[in-house]
Amino acid sequence: MAAYDYAVDFRQRTRALDATATAGDLRRTFCLPTPERGLDGAAVIGELISAAEPGLVATTNPNFFAWVMGGSDTTGVAADWLTSIWGQNAGIFQTSPAAAIAEEAVSDWILDLLDLPRNSSVGLVTGATMAGFVGLAAARGEVLARAGHDIAQQGLQAAPLIHIFLGEDAHATNFAALRYLGFGEANFIRIPSDDQGLMQTDRLYDAMAARRGPKIVIATAGHINSGGFDDFVALGQLCRAHDAWLHVDGAFGLWARVLPEKAHLTKALDQADSWSVDGHKWLQIPYDSGFSIVRHETAHRRAMDITADYLNRAPGDGRNPTEFNPELSRRARGFAAWAVIRSLGREGVIETVRRHCHCAAELQNRLAAVPTVAIRNRVDLNQVVLRVDECDHATCMLADRLNAEFSTFVRTTVWHGETVLRISAIEKDTDLTTIAHLADNIQHLAGERTSALGQCRIAPPQR
Numbered sequence: 001m002a003a004y005d006y007a008v009d010f011r012q013r014t015r016a017l018d019a020t021a022t023a024g025d026l027r028r029t030f031c032l033p034t035p036e037r038g039l040d041g042a043a044v045i046g047e048l049i050s051a052a053e054p055g056l057v058a059t060t061n062p063n064f065f066a067w068v069m070g071g072s073d074t075t076g077v078a079a080d081w082l083t084s085i086w087g088q089n090a091g092i093f094q095t096s097p098a099a100a101i102a103e104e105a106v107s108d109w110i111l112d113l114l115d116l117p118r119n120s121s122v123g124l125v126t127g128a129t130m131a132g133f134v135g136l137a138a139a140r141g142e143v144l145a146r147a148g149h150d151i152a153q154q155g156l157q158a159a160p161l162i163h164i165f166l167g168e169d170a171h172a173t174n175f176a177a178l179r180y181l182g183f184g185e186a187n188f189i190r191i192p193s194d195d196q197g198l199m200q201t202d203r204l205y206d207a208m209a210a211r212r213g214p215k216i217v218i219a220t221a222g223h224i225n226s227g228g229f230d231d232f233v234a235l236g237q238l239c240r241a242h243d244a245w246l247h248v249d250g251a252f253g254l255w256a257r258v259l260p261e262k263a264h265l266t267k268a269l270d271q272a273d274s275w276s277v278d279g280h281k282w283l284q285i286p287y288d289s290g291f292s293i294v295r296h297e298t299a300h301r302r303a304m305d306i307t308a309d310y311l312n313r314a315p316g317d318g319r320n321p322t323e324f325n326p327e328l329s330r331r332a333r334g335f336a337a338w339a340v341i342r343s344l345g346r347e348g349v350i351e352t353v354r355r356h357c358h359c360a361a362e363l364q365n366r367l368a369a370v371p372t373v374a375i376r377n378r379v380d381l382n383q384v385v386l387r388v389d390e391c392d393h394a395t396c397m398l399a400d401r402l403n404a405e406f407s408t409f410v411r412t413t414v415w416h417g418e419t420v421l422r423i424s425a426i427e428k429d430t431d432l433t434t435i436a437h438l439a440d441n442i443q444h445l446a447g448e449r450t451s452a453l454g455q456c457r458i459a460p461p462q463r
């Protein structure tokens, strides 16, 4: 009850958007000597709240624009609590039939919502990083099998060289997933990207033509900065011509599939072989939630299967979730995903994605009137990348002052060698009102003149 009361209050209360405690402060409260004696549960929860709250970031606040992250929908949180109360292990069907069948349901819904091939297999994983890992593991086994190499029998060491093509500006987690799978720099062919961070298709064409042997191409649907999409029509044709596996990193951008007005961005995206997408970003499913979608179920199972007699399914059983995941014992992720999708419905998913795209477009429109602000991306989705006064320092100052003075949480990043402010409209309650305030505040600060010397005119925040 104490946790419930606190939870309700926490979600309603106005609090700082960024953590107020330093790492040192948090260590002082968390890093106690190893407890020799246990403590009453209610007291522990009280201690946990006091220790954690100063170090929490307001991911659930509509003015949170700093990273591309969702804000844990409350229906999903309720289902997540039940998941822990039920204490299920969703490794195999028999350890939790309900969890397994919830995952079957969610898989079908995901394929239907995203309009991807309905007989694809879906693994409920921790996020897009692991979804990429699973999809690329399936890719690795399949392109090697087509080259006559059985990875399960022969492993990777004697395998033919696999050429892996991905944009030089691809999300860092793709490179990480490839490393987990035994690949390194010598296997990557980094394709130069355009000013939106997307692969230059003609360069990919040349790079693929110059190489023989098994090939995997990793494309982006929703670039981490620009929100842009690779050209899937061209990529699909190229991959078919080379018998290459096409994997799509669509951590948030894949959800553009639900909007008919964005069909030009996602055209032919369904021709790919595997897709990774998050649940905990645009869908606001509580962390962690991601989906690894693979067109070829056999390749998916080949990559992830864990076999032991005691794990076998009996006739009539539902799926063993572990056949599609890199884990055996695991959280019953299907319950929260099921609850969020059930509560949003297709209409709710469409409304959320559309609203955030409108927010980004509106911000772009409003800032077009501010001469000191330059928008650095093509605003097709929910992302706006901007820079002030063509100056790294001024852009940092803008971010600092937005955070310090206007109950906003933004962050800068470096893109193409420049400091930029990347605004991501993705938190569940962010709407046009929130965006109007943000636009007003940027306009106000970017119009401020504190120096007659031209550049870097935004003064630092008063601390």
Ligand SMILES: Cc1ncc(COP(=O)(O)O)c(C=O)c1O
Pocket (backbone or CB within 6 Å): 068, 126, 127, 128, 129, 130, 171, 173, 222, 223, 224, 249, 250, 251, 252, 278, 290
């Ligand atoms: C394009 C893209 N791919 C992959 C990821 C990694 O996703 P996750 O943090 O859910 O593992 C992100 C995260 O922002 C992303 O934007």
